[in-house]
Every structure is written in structure tokens, then in C-alpha cells.
Amino acid sequence: MIITMPVDGKTMNACINKSFGRTQTFLVYDTETHQNTFLANAAVNSQGGAGIQAAQFVVDQKTNAVLAPSIGKNAADVLTGAGVELYTTSDCSIQDNIAAFLDGKLEKLSEIHAGFHNHGGR
Amino acid sequence: MKKLLILSGKGGTGKTTVSSSFIKLSKTDAYADCDVDAPNLHLMVKKPSITKKSVFYGLPKAHIDQDKCISCGKCLENCRFGAISALDGYTVDFYACEGCSVCEYVCPVDAITMEKADAGSLMLYKDNKTFSTAKLNMGFGNSGMLVSEVKKQLDNETPGSDFAIIDGSPGIGCPVIASITGVDMVLVVAEPSLSGISDMTRLLDTADGFMINSAVCINKYDVNIKNCNKIKEICQKRNIPMTGMIPFDTMVIEAVNNGLDITDIDCPAGHAIKEVYKTTINIFNSVNQEK
Amino acid sequence: MQDSTTTGVGNLRIAILSGKGGTGKTIVSVNLSAVCDDSVYIDCDVEEPNGHIFLKPVISEESEIKVLMPFCNDDLCTGCRACVDFCNFNALAYVNNKIMVFEDICHSCGGCKLVCPENAISEKEKIIGKIKIGTSDNVTVITGIMNTGEESGVPIIQGLLNREFPAGTNVFIDCPPGSSCSVMESIKEADYCVLVTEPTILGLHDFKMVHELVELFNKPHGVVLNKCTASYNPSKQYCIEHDIRILAEIPYDNELGKLNSDGKIIVRESKKYRETFTELLGAVTKEVQ
Numbered sequence: 001m002i003i004t005m006p007v008d009g010k011t012m013n014a015c016i017n018k019s020f021g022r023t024q025t026f027l028v029y030d031t032e033t034h035q036n037t038f039l040a041n042a043a044v045n046s047q048g049g050a051g052i053q054a055a056q057f058v059v060d061q062k063t064n065a066v067l068a069p070s071i072g073k074n075a076a077d078v079l080t081g082a083g084v085e086l087y088t089t090s091d092c093s094i095q096d097n098i099a100a101f102l103d104g105k106l107e108k109l110s111e112i113h114a115g116f117h118n119h120g121g122r
Numbered sequence: 123m124k125k126l127l128i129l130s131g132k133g134g135t136g137k138t139t140v141s142s143s144f145i146k147l148s149k150t151d152a153y154a155d156c157d158v159d160a161p162n163l164h165l166m167v168k169k170p171s172i173t174k175k176s177v178f179y180g181l182p183k184a185h186i187d188q189d190k191c192i193s194c195g196k197c198l199e200n201c202r203f204g205a206i207s208a209l210d211g212y213t214v215d216f217y218a219c220e221g222c223s224v225c226e227y228v229c230p231v232d233a234i235t236m237e238k239a240d241a242g243s244l245m246l247y248k249d250n251k252t253f254s255t256a257k258l259n260m261g262f263g264n265s266g267m268l269v270s271e272v273k274k275q276l277d278n279e280t281p282g283s284d285f286a287i288i289d290g291s292p293g294i295g296c297p298v299i300a301s302i303t304g305v306d307m308v309l310v311v312a313e314p315s316l317s318g319i320s321d322m323t324r325l326l327d328t329a330d331g332f333m334i335n336s337a338v339c340i341n342k343y344d345v346n347i348k349n350c351n352k353i354k355e356i357c358q359k360r361n362i363p364m365t366g367m368i369p370f371d372t373m374v375i376e377a378v379n380n381g382l383d384i385t386d387i388d389c390p391a392g393h394a395i396k397e398v399y400k401t402t403i404n405i406f407n408s409v410n411q412e413k
Numbered sequence: 414m415q416d417s418t419t420t421g422v423g424n425l426r427i428a429i430l431s432g433k434g435g436t437g438k439t440i441v442s443v444n445l446s447a448v449c450d451d452s453v454y455i456d457c458d459v460e461e462p463n464g465h466i467f468l469k470p471v472i473s474e475e476s477e478i479k480v481l482m483p484f485c486n487d488d489l490c491t492g493c494r495a496c497v498d499f500c501n502f503n504a505l506a507y508v509n510n511k512i513m514v515f516e517d518i519c520h521s522c523g524g525c526k527l528v529c530p531e532n533a534i535s536e537k538e539k540i541i542g543k544i545k546i547g548t549s550d551n552v553t554v555i556t557g558i559m560n561t562g563e564e565s566g567v568p569i570i571q572g573l574l575n576r577e578f579p580a581g582t583n584v585f586i587d588c589p590p591g592s593s594c595s596v597m598e599s600i601k602e603a604d605y606c607v608l609v610t611e612p613t614i615l616g617l618h619d620f621k622m623v624h625e626l627v628e629l630f631n632k633p634h635g636v637v638l639n640k641c642t643a644s645y646n647p648s649k650q651y652c653i654e655h656d657i658r659i660l661a662e663i664p665y666d667n668e669l670g671k672l673n674s675d676g677k678i679i680v681r682e683s684k685k686y687r688e689t690f691t692e693l694l695g696a697v698t699k700e701v702q
Contacts, residue, residue: 133436162615162619227527263565318461345670345671379644
């Protein structure tokens with residue numbers, strides 16, 4: 001299973017990033033092979049629709065589950081549309097959150113915010 | 123870091139006056155102005171001494187190379203925003219262009235390029251205090267994103283701070299939503315007018331939507347006592363605490379124009395704001411202890 | 414500036430602006446409309462239209478404002494993602510072998526339809542707001558209302574302003590606050606701009622912004638100093654120093670504040686203010702000619 005999360009740094013001790021759409025980096029983690037890949041988020045400097053673009057990117061990595069503190073509505077629509085499951089992270093490191101996820105201790109994400117919109121330069 | 127956000131529907135309710143007094147009274151070392159369309163807080167607070175300015179780019183805008191243009195009219199025909207004019211050769215109206223790139227795509231001779239557009243500036247003032255603010259250029263409207271940048275800058279620059287005051291964006295639209303995410307409490311500065319009441323209600327709804335606690339204070343309450351009572355009723359029904367009422371006071375204008383804080387002056391509004399501050403902070407602390 | 418021979422009294426388009434809300438822009442617009450024999454008041458502050466609170470028009474006509482939104486025929490779509498890649502607003506995503514359209518992000522530019530090699534994308538109409546037309550005594554009231562959650566009011570403002578007005582009536586355009594594109598759209602066809610400001614350094618700061626805007630668009634303009642007190646007025650000082658025409662000074666007045674917070678039209682209640690606004694209208698008319 002592939003799990004993806006927005007992260008603050010490129011080590012397993014780094015924290016989860018608060019913003020799904022605007023995180024600098026995504027960690028793509030394979031729970032079977034324990035392989036971790038840190039990828040730059042192409043949407044980080046996008047003028048608008050960053051959540052959608054980031055979600056498309058995450059879906060394209062063949063992600064099965066996303067771990068994040070919260071996710072905007074549009075991004076959540078893309079992810080759930082692709083059958084990706086969403087889980088809430090707690091305030092600790094990447095590896096602690098992955099461990100909690102594997103133990104089945106992370107809850108399904110309920111906090112979906114309305115997003116920022118109006119980014120388009122009108 | 124815990125954050126208190128100060129909001130008011132429309133402008134002119136005294137939001138910035140309340141914010142600047144709160145910043146002074148709390149002695150906080152972290153504050154921000156999220157009103158990026160018309161920032162004012164920098165006129166009211168002491169600016170930390172070191173200034174850093176970074177350019178904020180909006181979506182690129184179309185530019186037509188007159189030497190390459192063959193005046194075929196395809197760009198004009200396909201632009202949905204009326205941004206192309208053919209009066210004096212084919213040109214782009216910088217302010218009408220929304221940056222979609224359709225003209226660039228349809229141009230048969232590659233005369234159109236999309237060029238970087240300077241949409242505003244992100245400002246950081248810093249010494250032992252940190253003040254984050256920004257200004258959007260005329261004719262640009264993507265303020266939600268710049269608001270997020272202001273807040274991100276404040277977060278990044280203040281790892282040691284435990285309390286911040288944020289002067290929010292006016293209105294009820296997207297910049298307000300960008301201001302509201304991630305704060306720990308919202309203080310709505312309401313005005314006792316019909317439009318003030320409807321603005322307040324919409325703001326409280328927005329805060330509720332994000333599961334963020336709010337409190338309300340009334341500015342210029344003596345302009346209309348009947349409407350004040352309506353505000354109190356609404357707050358009571360919604361179980362939202364009132365943190366006080368500030369009278370209309372011409373000393374506010376005097377203070378602002380003389381670079382003074384209203385709480386430095388012995389006057390009714392100054393005293394009232396001090397009381398509002400005390401009550402608000404008490405509520406803020408108790409709300410955030412529960413968490 | 415327009416040729417003065419074509420803009421006689423009673424055919425003026427006057428835009429009323431301010432850098433921020435709360436300066437009294439709507440009060441000035443509404444009361445200017447109300448002192449005319451025959452006038453049209455247009456509320457372009459489509460996010461928070463307030464003029465109707467005062468004018469309380471009897472509505473006679475309502476129409477919807479629509480923009481075009483793409484939709485994709487999944488049978489024709491081959492998943493090439495040309496549209497997703499083209500969209501500068503990131504309003505499209507391709508998941509589960511389908512195109513998803515995010516209407517709240519879409520700017521209706523039509524680019525996706527143009528680039529689709531399979532002609533799988535067509536467009537449908539989406540309602541983003543409405544226009545209400547009504548009357549309040551001598552004033553025709555036209556209000557634009559944008560639906561909550563919509564992104565741009567520009568199409569609604571275009572719908573408000575792109576119409577024929579009866580000959581001999583003055584048109585007053587109550588602009589959105591600030592200096593964004595919707596303000597630019599609102600003043601585009603105006604013959605004259607009235608800038609409303611307050612007597613504080615904050616008011617002056619906001620005033621400079623709209624002043625820059627009307628200068629950029631080469632619009633003739635003048636200033637209404639609102640909420641004046643006996644003490645120093647930095648906005649007035651600025652106008653004098655920069656040779657900007659002061660059209661009127663309205664005092665801070667509790668009576669005015671009370672009438673206003675109760676949603677009353679001042680010139681219909683107070684003889685004194687009827688004179689103030691009649692004079693202001695005279696000053697504006699004289700300026701344009």
C-alpha cells in the first residue's frame with residue numbers, strides 16, 4: 001500500500017506539514033517495501049487551485065491513503081474521487097504518524113475546510 | 123503559537139484601532155496585517171526596525187510582440203475577458219487580462235507570450251518584534267493567497283513566540299477564510315447598524331464552520347442603542363461572549379492623527395478598549411486551556 | 414474626459430468610490446440619487462450590496478447572470494490531459510478515467526474546450542448572481558447580487574452597466590470598495606468620479622489608493638470629505654496640497670449617524686441635508702461641464 005503525506009523536511013524525523021496544497025514536499029511511502037521517496041510539490045507556487053493540482057500529483061503516484069492534519073474541499077474531492085482514503089495526523093513526526101497508521105490508530109479525516117478560492121487574479 | 127484574529131465585516135468599524143491597541147496592551151512580539159487590499163496597521167503600530175520586502179507574483183499576463191503580430195484577430199475573437207484591443211495594433215489590457223493563456227494558444231505566429239506580473243509585495247518588519255504585512259497592487263484580486271503568505275511569514279519568523287495578534291481582512295469573502303484558518307479565536311468588532319449586524323452574523327457563521335471560537339465587541343455603540351440590543355440578543359442566542367462596548371469618541375480621530383494609541387489617552391473610548399482587551403484575553407486564555 | 418458638448422446635465426454617469434468600506438460611499442451615492450428629479454442608482458458592490466437597505470425599492474424585474482462552465486463527455490475523452498495541463502487556474506483534474514471540473518476555481522476562459530483534441534469538452538451555463546431592478550420614488554434602483562462563494566463580480570458589474578438608460582437621467586454608480594478589477598470595471602464608462610474619504614491618516618492612506626486609480630484611468634474627479642470634525646483633517650490637507658477639487662465637507666453628526674444606522678435616506682428626512690446634497694450635486698454637475 002502506498003501512503004502519501006505533506007511533510008516539512010526530507011527525513012523521517014521531520015514533521016507533517018499543515019498545508020496539503022502548499023507543502024514544499026510530499027513523502028510517498030510504500031508500506032510493503034518500506035521505501036520512502038521525497039518529492040517536490042509542483043503546486044507549491046501555483047496561483048490558485050493548488051489543492052487540486054497537489055491532489056492530482058498525489059493520485060498520480062498511485063497513492064492509496066493520504067495522512068494530513070486537514071485537507072481543503074477541492075483536494076479532498078479529487079482524492080476521494082480517485083478512491084484515496086484520508087486520515088488525520090497527530091502533532092508528531094513522520095515516522096510516529098506512519099507507525100500510528102500501521103497500528104490502525106489514525107482516525108479518518110473529518111476536518112475538511114472550505115479552501116481559499118479567489119486566487120486567480122481577478 | 124496561539125493566534126487571536128480581529129475581524130469586522132465592512133471596513134470603517136474600527137478593527138484596526140482595536141487591533142493596534144491590543145498589540146500595545148498585550149506587548150506581543152508577533153503581529154500581522156491580513157488586509158492586503160488596503161493595509162493600515164503599519165500606520166498605527168511601531169514598526170520593527172529592519173525591513174524586508176519580497177515581490178509577490180500573480181498569474182502571468184499576456185503580451186503581444188508587435189513585430190510578430192499579423193493582426194489576424196484570433197486573440198481578440200477568443201479572449202473571454204475583453205482584454206484585447208485592436209484600436210492601435212493588437213494590445214493587451216493589463217488589468218483586464220486574467221492570465222488564461224488562450225490568446226497565446228490561438229496565436230498562429232507565436233506573437234503572444236505570458237509574462238510575469240508583479241501583483242504586490244510581502245513585507246516583513248523585524249527586530250525583537252515581528253510584524254508581517256503585505257500590499258496587493260492595484261487591479262489584482264488574488265488576495266486570499268497573499269493573506270496565506272502573510273500568515274506563513276509570521277509563523278516562520280516567530281518560532282519562539284507564544285501569542286500573536288492578527289488584524290484580519292475586511293468583508294466576508296475568500297481573504298477572510300484565508301485569515302481565519304489556523305487561528306485560535308476570532309474577535310468580531312461589530313457596528314450597531316443594520317449592515318453591521320448582517321456582516322457580524324455572516325462572520326460568526328464562517329468561524330463556526332471552521333470550529334473556531336468567537337467573541338464580539340461593539341464599536342461606536344452609542345450611535346444606535348436599539349441595534350446594540352439586537353447584537354446582544356444574537357450573541358446570547360448563539361452563546362457567543364460579548365467582550366464590551368466602545369463609545370463613539372472624537373478622541374479616536376485625534377489620537378490616530380497624532381500617532382498616539384487611544385489607550386494612551388484618558389478618554390471614554392480608551393478606557394473601554396482596555397476593558398474589552400481584558401475581557402477578551404480572559405476568554406481567549408480559558409478557551410485555549412480547554413483545548 | 415468626454416467631449417463636454419455630449420454630456421449635458423441629466424445624462425451623467427457618476428461613479429462614487431472609496432478606498433475602504435465604511436467611509437460613507439453608499440450614503441453619498443444613495444442621497445445624490447435621491448435629490449435628483451429623476452435618477453438611476455446602481456449598486457456595483459455586488460458582494461455586499463447595501464443601497465437597497467436605504468432605498469427599499471419595489472422590485473419590478475429580476476434577471477440572472479450566467480457564465481459558461483466546461484463539462485466533459487466521458488465517452489469521447491481519451492485521458493490525454495491536454496485540458497488539465499492547459500488550465501492555468503488548476504480548475505481541472507483527471508481521476509478515475511474522468512475529468513473533474515471545479516466550478517468555483519474556473520474562470521470560464523474556454524481554453525480547455527479549445528485544446529481538447531477529441532472535442533470532448535462543451536460548455537453549459539452557470540448562474541453566478543442576479544440583477545434586481547426596482548423603483549424608490551424618483552430613483553430607479555439596479556442592484557447586482559453575487560451568489561456566496563462565487564469568485565468574481567466582474568460579469569455581474571458588466572450586466573449592471575451595459576444597458577441603455579433613459580435620456581435625461583443621471584446615473585449614480587456605487588462602486589465596490591478598494592481598487593480591484595471590479596472597481597476598474599465599475600468606473601470604466603463613468604464621466605466623473607466622486608471619491609469619499611474620512612478625516613484620519615488611515616482614511617487618507619486608503620484615499621490615496623483610489624486617487625491613484627482614477628488618475629490612472631484619466632477620470633475627472635472630486636472629493637467628498639465625510640465625518641469632518643473641528644480638528645485637523647489630513648485628507649483635506651492632502652487635497653489642498655495636491656490641488657484636488659473638494660466638492661463637499663459633511664460633518665460628523667450624531668443625527669446623521671442615527672438616521673443612517675436605521676437605514677433612512679437622509680435627504681428625505683432632513684431639510685438641512687437635502688440642501689447639502691443638492692449643493693453637492695450642483696458642484697458635481699458643474700465640474701463635468
